[in-house]
Amino acid sequence: MSILEGLRLAVNGLLSNRLRSALTMLGILIGVSAVILLVGVGNGASVAVQQQIQSLGSNLLTVFPSNARSAGGVQQGFGTGSSLTLDDVKAIANRQTSPDVVTAIPSAGGRAQLTYGNQNWNSTLTGTTQDFPSVRNYQVATGQFFTSGEVDASSKVAVIGPTVATNLFGGADPIGQVMKINRQNFRVIGVFAPKGSSGGFNNQDDVVVVPITSAWSYLLGGRGRNVQQIYVEATSAEATTAASTEVTQVLLDRHHISDPAQADFQILSQQDVLNSAASTTGVLTLMLGAIAGISLVVGGIGIMNIMLVTVTERTREIGIRKAIGARRQDILLQFLIESMFLSGLGGALGILIGFGLARVLPVVVSTLPTPVISTPSVFMAFGISVGIGLFFGLYPANRAARLRPIEALRYE
Amino acid sequence: MITLEGITKVYLAGEVEVAALKGISLHIPEGEFVAIMGPSGSGKSTLMNLIGCLDQPSSGRYILDGYDVSALTDDQLAWIRNRKIGFVFQSYNLIPRASAVHNVEMPLIYAGDNQQRRERAMAALESVGLLQRASHLPNELSGGQQQRVAVARALVTDPAILLADEPTGNLDSESSLEIMKLLRELNQQGRTIVLITHEPDIAAFAQRVVRLRDGVIVSDERQAVATEMVR
Numbered sequence: 001m002s003i004l005e006g007l008r009l010a011v012n013g014l015l016s017n018r019l020r021s022a023l024t025m026l027g028i029l030i031g032v033s034a035v036i037l038l039v040g041v042g043n044g045a046s047v048a049v050q051q052q053i054q055s056l057g058s059n060l061l062t063v064f065p066s067n068a069r070s071a072g073g074v075q076q077g078f079g080t081g082s083s084l085t086l087d088d089v090k091a092i093a094n095r096q097t098s099p100d101v102v103t104a105i106p107s108a109g110g111r112a113q114l115t116y117g118n119q120n121w122n123s124t125l126t127g128t129t130q131d132f133p134s135v136r137n138y139q140v141a142t143g144q145f146f147t148s149g150e151v152d153a154s155s156k157v158a159v160i161g162p163t164v165a166t167n168l169f170g171g172a173d174p175i176g177q178v179m180k181i182n183r184q185n186f187r188v189i190g191v192f193a194p195k196g197s198s199g200g201f202n203n204q205d206d207v208v209v210v211p212i213t214s215a216w217s218y219l220l221g222g223r224g225r226n227v228q229q230i231y232v233e234a235t236s237a238e239a240t241t242a243a244s245t246e247v248t249q250v251l252l253d254r255h256h257i258s259d260p261a262q263a264d265f266q267i268l269s270q271q272d273v274l275n276s277a278a279s280t281t282g283v284l285t286l287m288l289g290a291i292a293g294i295s296l297v298v299g300g301i302g303i304m305n306i307m308l309v310t311v312t313e314r315t316r317e318i319g320i321r322k323a324i325g326a327r328r329q330d331i332l333l334q335f336l337i338e339s340m341f342l343s344g345l346g347g348a349l350g351i352l353i354g355f356g357l358a359r360v361l362p363v364v365v366s367t368l369p370t371p372v373i374s375t376p377s378v379f380m381a382f383g384i385s386v387g388i389g390l391f392f393g394l395y396p397a398n399r400a401a402r403l404r405p406i407e408a409l410r411y412e
Numbered sequence: 413m414i415t416l417e418g419i420t421k422v423y424l425a426g427e428v429e430v431a432a433l434k435g436i437s438l439h440i441p442e443g444e445f446v447a448i449m450g451p452s453g454s455g456k457s458t459l460m461n462l463i464g465c466l467d468q469p470s471s472g473r474y475i476l477d478g479y480d481v482s483a484l485t486d487d488q489l490a491w492i493r494n495r496k497i498g499f500v501f502q503s504y505n506l507i508p509r510a511s512a513v514h515n516v517e518m519p520l521i522y523a524g525d526n527q528q529r530r531e532r533a534m535a536a537l538e539s540v541g542l543l544q545r546a547s548h549l550p551n552e553l554s555g556g557q558q559q560r561v562a563v564a565r566a567l568v569t570d571p572a573i574l575l576a577d578e579p580t581g582n583l584d585s586e587s588s589l590e591i592m593k594l595l596r597e598l599n600q601q602g603r604t605i606v607l608i609t610h611e612p613d614i615a616a617f618a619q620r621v622v623r624l625r626d627g628v629i630v631s632d633e634r635q636a637v638a639t640e641m642v643r
Contacts, residue, residue: 005521016509320505323466324565325494325522327487406466409505 003337010338013310021342024306027299028346028388029353032381034292036354037361040371042285048369049277053270055137055195055204059237061244063092063230063251066264083255083264084227086212089129091250092232098246100239103131106212106227108220114168114208116179121168123161123208125181127215133192135233143175143190146211154213159190163206184218186210240269299346300388307339307396318400319408332401339393340386347385351378413572413604414440414463419472421458432458434627435472440573440606445599445637447607447615450624457577459624460608464497464575465489477572494523498566502578504558506550506565513537513546516565523569536564540594556587563594573604580614589640592617596637613638 014021065083084106091097092104105128112125126132130148133140146157158181165174174188195204216225234243244267251265252258311318318331358371421433432455440446450456461467462474465481468489474481477496484492499505506515517533520526537543540560550558559579566574576595580588596617599605607618615621616638623631 002526012509316505317507320507321518321522322490323464323493323499323505324519325490325569327490327522329487330522406461409466409501 003333006333006337007341009334010341013314013338014342017310020306024302025342025346025349027302028296028343028385029299029350031292031296031299032347032350032385033354033357034295035289035381035384036351036373036378037357037371038288038292039285039377040354040358040373041369042281042288043372043374043377044369045284046278046281047372049281050274053274053277059234059240060135060270061232061234061240061247062268063232063247064266064268065228066266084230086225086227088251088254089227089230091254092230092247094250097250098243100235100243100246102233102235103135104230104232104247105129105131105135107229107231108212108215108227110220112181112208112219114164114179114181115183116168116174116177119168119170121164123164123206125215125219126207126209127212127220128209129212131233132209135231138195139193140190141193142173143188145190151211151213154217155211156184156186156214156218157189157210158186159192159209160188161192161205161207162194163203164208165191181208181210182219186214237271240271244269296384296388300343300392303339303343303389304392304396306342307335307393308399310338311335311396311400314400315403315408315411318403319405319411322403322405323409328401331403332397335397335400336390336393339397340389343389343392344382344386347382350385351381354381413442413444413477414438414606415473415475416463417473417475419459419462419469419474421455421462421467422470432627433462433469436627436629438622438629438632440604442572442604443599443602444620445596445605445607445618446620446622447609447618448622448624449609449612449615451610453626454624455627456608456610456624458627460575460577460606463573463606464499464577465492490522494519495569496572498569498571498574500559500562500566500574500576500579502581504550504555504562504582506558506561508550511547511549512542512553512561512564515550515561516568519565519569525569533564533568536568537561539567540564554587555583556590559583559587559591560594563591563598567598573606574598576605576607578609579607580609580611588614596639 063084086106089104089106092101095101107126107128109124109126112123114121114123129151130146132138133145140159141162143159145159146155150157158179160168160174168174168179169177174191176187176189178185178187180186192205192207210219212227232243232247234240247267248260248263252260252263255264257263321331355373358373362368362370416436416438419433419436420431423430423432436459448456448459458467462469463476465476465484469482472482476492479492479496481489481492493499506512507518510518513530513533516536517529520529520532534543534546537546540563542557542560542564545553545557545561550561553561559582563574574595579591579595583591592614595605595607605618607615609615616635618635619637620632620634622629
């Protein structure tokens with residue numbers, strides 16, 4: 001018996017019991033569309049997180065001081081050391097020793113209390129140099145960023161994020177206004193454009209940026225002229241590894257350390273952050289897929305149940321077929337094709353419905369990340385649904401194939 | 413064509429062994445029309461299952477068209493049933509969801525014989541006079557017509573023997589006569605026919621009558637062939 005013949009028999013058999021076939025198919029349909037949709041949501045969340053991280057600059061390296069060691073050799077918390085200096089920053093930015101680095105900026109800061117008129121706002125203070133906007137992917141919307149001259153002169157100027165502008169100045173134009181940062185007068189000379197990454201752990205629009213020299217002199221009193229972090233801009237995302245190696249070498253030389261394991265600094269690339277985020281969202285996707293997979297298994301059991309009923313109903317037909325020469329494998333194939341056709345068709349419809357829901361659901365539920373449906377997941381869902389038909393059809397089909405013809409013929 | 417040598421068949425009914433056939437030896441040459449008769453419980457159904465290769469004997473030898481059938485596997489038996497035997501059952505046993513012509517071509521499907529399948533099925537339907545009913549479903553046909561479709565299905569693979577198990581059991585006398593005339597015609601064309609029945613007027617159409625009682629042959633005689641039914 002050919003596959004085509006088997007397919008014709010299967011369609012014939014399924015059409016003879018339309019309601020039952022449709023209900024059985026529904027089980028697989030729901031399972032497959034759930035897999036498509038939930039895996040899509042997982043992927044969507046992953047893409048959203050990656051975009052957010054990439055908006056920080058995908059070619060960015062961050063250099064932290066290592067954990068400080070107390071006299072007894074006890075390690076203290078991450079980034080508690082104070083080994084980085086402004087000269088380190090200048091050395092890293094030297095294109096002779098580190099050709100894959102565009103530039104580097106220092107960063108020192110903390111929380112800051114801002115006051116303007118009778119308004120108060122608590123924000124994140126960053127002291128840095130003139131290259132901050134290009135390295136950190138910030139655009140200045142109005143006004144301008146401070147210059148190297150203002151950095152050298154420890155000018156009391158500040159550039160603020162749009163969140164600060166809104167909350168501190170209301171509708172008024174903040175440019176040229178003098179506000180207080182930790183009770184020191186600073187003149188606002190620029191406002192950043194929104195970066196759009198609202199929510200999350202760190203609002204990038206709620207910032208106030210001042211020259212690092214001014215921060216040291218007026219705002220971070222008592223902590224010395226320490227650089228808390230160095231942001232390094234590599235020439236491209238691909239060059240971050242090379243840049244990281246160069247930065248390591250420069251700093252090891254400058255700090256007179258011969259063994260890299262003893263380095264008093266750590267380098268974190270945006271790629272590392274991306275990787276760890278990807279593994280987190282990967283687990284999320286897997287979990288959602290597994291939950292949807294359970295419903296697929298339930299659908300498969302439904303198919304098995306119905307196929308068992310069908311085999312019992314058609315016992316006499318099986319007897320007739322065997323009497324006129326059907327072999328075991330012919331009967332086996334007939335019922336396997338029937339169950340695979342049932343689950344395959346349910347799977348195909350489930351894919352379509354999954355696609356539809358992926359389009360409609362984000363419109364209805366706005367907090368849902370836009371589902372991203374990958375082509376492999378569609379093929380996999382279809383393959384799995386056909387596989388479920390095969391797996392759960394095997395037992396009923398085998399039962400049919402093993403029927404003895406005389407007993408099957410006698411069955412009423 | 414058919415040779416049975418010391419065939420016995422023992423069933424297990426619960427824990428008791430029941431001997432349905434107690435040593436049957438029988439030879440049916442090619443072209444013969446044999447009726448096997450006997451009351452219910454005589455073992456004629458068991459014998460029919462064995463001759464039809466639906467079951468295997470407990471002991472003894474069965475040679476069908478040169479093949480020793482008593483030692484074959486399930487799949488080999490399926491092949492023998494497909495190529496060597498045409499079945500006509502009391503209850504027609506057509507597949508309800510398939511049209512007449514599809515029912516008739518089904519043995520060819522299992523034979524893997526796709527050459528002119530539809531044409532051969534149509535020819536078989538024509539030979540039983542049902543060409544114009546080819547696309548009808550079984551439940552759209554009368555009992556006599558259904559049984560003629562079954563005869564066409566039995567003939568389509570050109571089998572060595574036609575095995576008819578109470579073929580008129582569910583039919584009125586007019587349809588019964590039609591079927592018996594059809595079988596006699598087929599026999600006159602050289603077809604070997606084994607007919608199983610308990611009705612003397614049906615058995616009268618055969619050239620030879622074998623009577624069974626309690627699992628043994630009690631008589632085996634030739635007779636003049638009837639042409640009409642006496643009831």
